[in-house]
Amino acid sequence: MSLISTSINIPGVIGNVNLVIDQLSAFFVVIISIISFIGVLYSIGYIKPYLNKNNNVFSHYVFLGILIVSMLLVTVVQNALAFLIVWEIMSLSSFFLVIFENEKKDTLGAGINYLITMHISVMFLIAGFVILSLKSGSLDFASFKNVLGNDSALANLVFILLFIGFGIKAGFVPFHSWLPRAHPAAPSHISGLMSGLMIKTGIYGILRTLSFIPVPSLEISYFVLVISIITALFGALYAIAQNDLKKLLAYSSIENIGIIGMGIAIGMLGLAYNNNIVAILGFSGGILHILNHAIFKPLLFFAAGAVYSKTHTKNIRKLGGLIKSMPSTAALFLIGTIAIIGLPPLNGFISEFLIYIALLNGLSIQNSSLLIIFVITIACLALVGAMALLCFTKAFSIVFLGHPRSEKASEVNHDISRIMLIPMAILALLILIIGLFPQYVIQLAIMPVNLFVNSANIMIADSYTQLLSIISLGGFSFILLFAFIYILRTLMLQNKSVYKHNTWGCAYKAINNRMQYAASSFVDLFLSFLAPFFITKSEIETPEGLFPKKARFALYIDDIFEFYIINPVLSLNKRIIESFYWIQGGNTQQYLLYGLIFLIITLVFTIGAR
Amino acid sequence: MIEYILNIAIISVYPFLFIGIINKIKAFWGGREGASVFQPLYDFIKLLKKGEVISSTTSFIFNITPSLNLAAVLFAGLFVPLINQKAIISFEGDFILFAYILALSRFFSIISAMDTGSSFEGMGASREVSFSTLVEPAFFITIASIAALSGVNSFQNLSLILQNTGETGYLIIILSIVVIFMMILVEGCRVPVDDPNTHLELTMVHEVMILDNSGPDLALINYANSLKMILFSSLIANLMIPAGATLLNASICFTGIVLFLAILIGTIESGTARYRMTRLFEFIFLMSSVSLLILALTMIAIYESPVGVIK
Amino acid sequence: MIDTLILLFGLTGLLMSIKSRIKTIINILSLQGVILFLIILFSHKASLSLSYLFLIFETLIIKALFIPSLLNKILLKNSVDRETEPYIPNFYSLVISSFILFSGITISNYYAPFSVNMTPLFFGVSFSAILTSLFFITTKKKLLTHVIGFAMLENGIFLFSLAIADEMPLIVNLGVLLDVFIAVFILGLLIGKINTVFHDTSSCTLCNLKDCGCDD
Secondary structure, three states, X not given: OOOEEEEEEEOOXXXXXXXXXXXXXXXXXXXXXXXXXXXXXXXXXXXXXXXXXXXXXXXHHHHHHHHHHHHHHHOOEOEHHHHHHHHHHHHHHHHHHHHHHOOOHHHHXXXXXXXXXXXXXXXXXXXXXXXXXXXHOOOEHHHHXXXXXXXXXXXXXXXXXXXXXXXXXXXXXXXXXXXXXXXXXXXXXXXXXXXXXXXXXXXXXXXXXXXXXXXXXXXXXXXXXXXXXXXXXXXXXXXXHOOEHHHHHHHHHHHXXXXXXXXXXHHHHHHHOOOHHHHHHHHHHHHHHHHHHHHHHHHHHHHHHHHHHHHOOOEHHHOOOHHHHOHHHHHHHHHHHHHHHOOOOOHHHHHHHHHHHHHHHHOOOOOHHHHHHHHHHHHHHHHHHHHHHHHHHHXXXXXXXXXXXXXXXXXXXXXXXXXXXXXXXXXXXXXXXXXXXXXXXXXXXXXXXXXXXXXXOHHHHHHHHHHHHHHHXXXXXXXXXXXXXXXXXXXXXXXXXXXXXXXXXXXXXXXXXXXXXXXXXXXHHHHHHHHHHOEEXXXXXXXXXXXXXXOEEEEEEEOHHHHHHHHXXXXXXXXXXXXXXXXXXXXXXXXXXXXXXXXXXXXXXXHHHO | OHHHHHHHHXXXXXXXXXXXXXXXXXXXXXXXXXXXXXXXXXXXXXXXXXXXEEEOOOOHHHHHHHHHHHHHHHHHHOOXXXXXXXXXXXOOOHHHHHHHHHHHHHHXXXXXXXXXXXXXXXXXXXXXXXHHHHHHHHHHHHHHHHXXXXXXXXXXXXXXXXXXXXXXXXXXXXXXXXXXXXXXXXXXXXXXXXXOOOOOHHHOOOHHHHOOOOHHHHHHHHHHHHHHHHHHHHHHHHHHOOXXXXXXXXXXXXXXXXXXXXXXXXXXXXXXXXXXXXXXXXXXXXXXXXXXXXXXHHHHHHHHOOOOOOO | OHHHHHHHHHHXXXXXXXXXXXXXXXXXXHHHHHHHHHHHHHHOOOOOOHHHHHHHHHHHHHHHHHHHXXXXXXXXXXXXXXXXXXXXXXXXHHHHHHHHXXXXXXXXXXXXXXXXXXXXXXXXXXXXXXXXXXXXXXXXXXXXXXXXXXXXXXXXXXXXXHHOOOXXXXXXXXXXXXXXXXXXXXXXXXXXXXXXXXXXXXXXXXXXXXXXXXXO
């Protein structure tokens, strides 16, 4: 396996910057390049309505270019200081992209929140890299590998610092609070690229850190596993409760990051227990899910953007019946939905299947606590999949099916332009290909695993490639079986009468469009048992009088981590800082007085020191 | 060759007989004569000959769902060991594909119900999706514990557990049978989860999701539902029949167990009403509690016995 | 056989947390007594020794028949019928009880090699039965269910003492004495006609016993 490498010498502190494309970087470079290209293609159609308004489209595209280049550089740079510089460029350019529609106050607030959170993550990254470079004496990634070999306490500390830093970018709970604000605020092509690619650079960072550590200790492996399970469950749960289409997709990204983290954690546990099969399968499951998520999440965001561009609302309570007016968008959204839930025969199933197989193989490791933990992890993964099913049936059916719930939805006449449909169709085609031919795609996903598992994984890959070809055969046979039964049934209906009528309404004559199931009622039954995990605020105006006219009810759901952890810290911070407000009196003479006092103190010190 | 014919007979004939026997037992407890045991088969043929009425609100999803439903259940049946204790296809992790392909069929029935834009079907869809979310972890914990105990990661292991005798092994089998039986009640939509007789609000789960289906589509949906119940019953049967039984013994035991399950379901349906919604969630969560017990017992079985498990 | 019975005992603990009719809870309590009787029957060799006969009498008569009948009498006198407002909804108490049962068995499995005679199932289920009954008492409001919870706690302690019976038969007899205490307690409730003092047999009114003016 030959690596592509070159090196640039920047005089000064940075020194020699090695740019190396090894297996891990190559994987990410491929994903970033393809998906960014598709995203830019989509944005051509999406940005058309904004060309006439005041928004600065030119600078938007400049920043988009900078973002894509910086994402590519992040995966290639091997020097710690240069890495931080490129990382910072990535965060800044994405900030400018998020606040594209900055005439809305929410957008600007979300953008600032995002910027500040990214700088907190950089703080942790700086801490981790400083420790590493002090220990190893140079800034190059290759030298870090030798440092962490023997000292496991140092390795744990460095890993946790870097994990928190990269985890804030990736969106692990409890560092996730920027994600559900920034993704809905950004325009849809940016949300798609951010969700599909940018948070994966956080995962790249975690994997790169892992490659510095030869054998991960048990503590950090369990730490990553527990955080990933909590992330996945939390993301799925909150996604169910959302009524804003893009916020729902943002929380679903958090859930998928949790699943990727689970795969990585299982790989780490395999390495810690010296079981190569579990390690290889766990890592390849997590890495394949990176690829899968990078394909179907942008597809879903682009379809949501298409719906927004036609109806000008993200509130799914006002939509409905769009499958009649936007059939292609609906069909593509359906393919994305089936993929994200992880149902066969599409690609989401393959990565989750690999993680399950890794867990099942791990059951044979002779350790009683591992048995319990792995079976509970299997149950949590199943629960996450079932909750994702709930969430996306709600999203798809309320937005596209049934009757339109407001004029915004019923006034849509025709589908979006082809320039926006073609990128989505390419993504859907990729989903189908990966789902139906997994035995070839696994060769691609297993290459980065070489960085972590030293032994020749060729022999193991064979038996599992066979397993995947059985799955692929299964996928084809299922489609054939379905086609066969459908044709039989259509043949049976040939000469019979088939006619259309209204939906049966139990002989009620005055059915209107509001009498369908609404978004919150669909999930209310499930969420009623999980009420302690949400902070709900409701505003209610009850009807009064004999012939009530006005009544209103609105329900807002707050993020529990924000409410209990972040907000108290922020308000404490604010109180501490507010106690120093008296310093800034606003009076020029007061400031001159400060200068005078400072001069006097300096004089006293310099004279006294002699 | 004979096994082949027997398996095809099971898939094609048993589902109708299962529902027929349940209805006959309900009639017996109600003091009536009841319809013939073959009535579901006659209904199936009658529906196949009819035309269809399609709601104007629906789209292509409503059209394709019944066929996809049946294709999914038939495909899932390929992995379940039937009368000869061997599935048609079996590989490592096949029960994951089994569970997920049934989830695919559930996904499409739910969106097809929401497609009609009717409030009845929306209610059924909402309830169906909430129940099935709680069932998934219980099923996976049970099957994963059995996989850990027997060392084989597929449905083939069901009949292997009996070889690991010892009281804990029997306890695990009995508890697993209880869990899978409760799954039949939930997935097949019988009392106390759902009443298949009516579609009033009290009992609206599955029966109401198919209100707007008619003709051959309805026939396919009913057949797929009863086939799902037969598949789960054959899981229970394979847990009870030891490996290596002769074909004659295995067939008699299999048929006997399926018959007994039908009678048991019919008796439960006659004796209980559908539970109140909150009690129903507790009932479904009880499945997860029992499966956690199975996990604890598996841990005791593997790490206590000096001999270990079969590998 | 014993393992099955122990598991059945653990399952009754789960069932207790979801039933809300007090009559059903009392029936489950007498079922627990019968299970304890069967456990003694299967674990010891039948003999005519005094301690064995005493144990049989104790479990079958007192636990399975006497105490539940006393409780039923109290139930008839008051008009409470259901425990409809526990502090925690039934669903959560089921979740917590099953979690207690699961972790009890799991944790006791870790310490299994250290104890020679006790199977992890025995120890785990009895310990979780004690914890579950304490949890049961904490989350219910009515006085009668508190008493039932206390009887359940005592059943759990009895099972626990059976687990180490081979080593310390004295403990078993001490457990029996605890039963006598329970019986006296319930008799006091019945005869003392507590319900005529507190008109609603809910423990909220017991708060009035608190001393006011705690500043001094």
